[in-house]
Each structure stands twice: as structure tokens, then as C-alpha cells.
Amino acid sequence: MMKRKDFKFIFAPIGVAFGIALFVSVCIFVSRLLGITKLSEIIHFIPGSIFIIIGIIILIFFLPIFILGIYYLNRRGAVGQSETLRTNGIYKYTRNPMYIGISMTIIGIGLILLNTGVIIGGLMWFFITYIQCKREEPDLKKRFGKGYEAYKKNTPVFIPNIRMLMSDIFKKLNINK
Numbered sequence: 001m002m003k004r005k006d007f008k009f010i011f012a013p014i015g016v017a018f019g020i021a022l023f024v025s026v027c028i029f030v031s032r033l034l035g036i037t038k039l040s041e042i043i044h045f046i047p048g049s050i051f052i053i054i055g056i057i058i059l060i061f062f063l064p065i066f067i068l069g070i071y072y073l074n075r076r077g078a079v080g081q082s083e084t085l086r087t088n089g090i091y092k093y094t095r096n097p098m099y100i101g102i103s104m105t106i107i108g109i110g111l112i113l114l115n116t117g118v119i120i121g122g123l124m125w126f127f128i129t130y131i132q133c134k135r136e137e138p139d140l141k142k143r144f145g146k147g148y149e150a151y152k153k154n155t156p157v158f159i160p161n162i163r164m165l166m167s168d169i170f171k172k173l174n175i176n177k
Contacts, residue, residue, distance in 0.1 A: 023125060024106060028117030039114040048114050055111025058104050065090060065160065066101025073098075085144040087151050092168075093160035095151070099129035100158040133157060 031037050040048040072089035090097045103126035110118030140148045155161065 020102065020106070020125065024118055024121035027121035027124065028115065031115075031117030031120060036116045039111070039116050039119065042116060051111045051114055055108045055113075058108030058111065062101050062104035062108065064101075065094070065097045066105055069097030069101055085140075085147050085151060087155070090160070091155075093155070093162075093165045095155050095157050096129070096133055097160070099133065100126075100160075103129055130158075 028037075036042055039051055068090035072091055073086055094100060103122055106122030106125055107119055108122075110116070110120075110122055137152075144151075
């Protein structure tokens with residue numbers, strides 16, 4: 001018989017993916033109703049190619065952050081069931097890599113497609129995940145105590161600590177000698 005945790009592990013990611021797709025679809029639909037579908041129609045003074053390049057850069061940077069967030073949380077952490085505070089891997093540089101990774105990936109895709117609805121969806125999803133982070137913090141403080149407080153003090157909520165990340169990469173590559 002399938003345990004509740006196993007059930008959550010299997011179906012929670014599918015539900016989240018479906019929810020995000022539905023949410024972004026609604027944003028696209030609303031942007032069409034409002035007549036603001038193409039980013040280049042709204043912002044005339046910036047060439048579309050600039051938005052596409054920015055979108056590609058965002059995608060290259062944040063999609064791996066999202067994937068690493070899933071990887072380092074592993075099975076139990078994927079749906080908030082981790083018994084240990086994760087501070088290794090990408091969680092050393094940002095407390096919420098999956099939230100920022102998926103939000104910025106959506107925004108990056110919207111920029112590449114020059115689709116205002118997708119961009120608005122990504123921005124709104126970011127706002128929703130910010131609220132969710134604030135809702136999760138009391139439970140994390142309760143579960144992990146002073147360890148979480150120290151982690152919170154030294155690790156940014158969303159945007160990874162680039163200086164620390166680059167320093168660690170250079171150390172691993174032995175470039176910093």
C-alpha cells in the first residue's frame with residue numbers, strides 16, 4: 001500500500017506543474033483580453049532582440065538553479081518533508097532555489113517569446129512564492145531552531161549569493177591559487 005508521503009512525492013510535482021501551466025495560461029488569456037499580448041507592442045523603444053537576449057540569459061542562469069534545488073532537496077524535501085535543514089549544494093547560496101528558479105524561468109521564456117502574458121504570469125508567480133516563503137518561515141524556525149536562524153542570516157531568500165558561488169567554483173577549479 002502506498003504511504004501518504006509517497007503519494008505526495010509522486011503527485012505534488014505534477015500538481016504544481018499543472019497549476020503553474022494553468023496560472024500562466026490564465027495570464028496569457030487576460031493579456032489577450034486587454035490587448036497587451038506582445039511585449040514589443042507595449043515597449044516600442046527597445047528592440048525585441050534585446051528582450052530575447054535577456055530572456056536567454058535569465059533562462060541559462062535560473063533553470064539550472066531550479067533543477068539543482070530539486071536535486072539537493074532530494075525525495076523527502078521535495079514536498080516539505082525533509083527532517084534536516086538543507087544548507088548544502090545550491091541551498092548554500094539561496095534559501096529558495098526552486099521558487100526563484102521557476103519564477104525567473106517563466107519570465108525568461110516570456111521574454112524570449114515576447115509574450116506579455118507569460119511575463120506577467122512569472123512576475124505574479126514570484127509574488128505568490130514570496131508570500132509562501134513568509135508563510136513557511138515560522139515552521140522552519142520551529143523545526144530547525146537556531147540552525148535555521150543562522151542559515152537565514154547568512155543566505156539570501158531568492159537571488160543566489162553570486163560572490164560566494166563564484167568563490168566556491170574557483171576553489172573547486174583551483175583557479176584562486
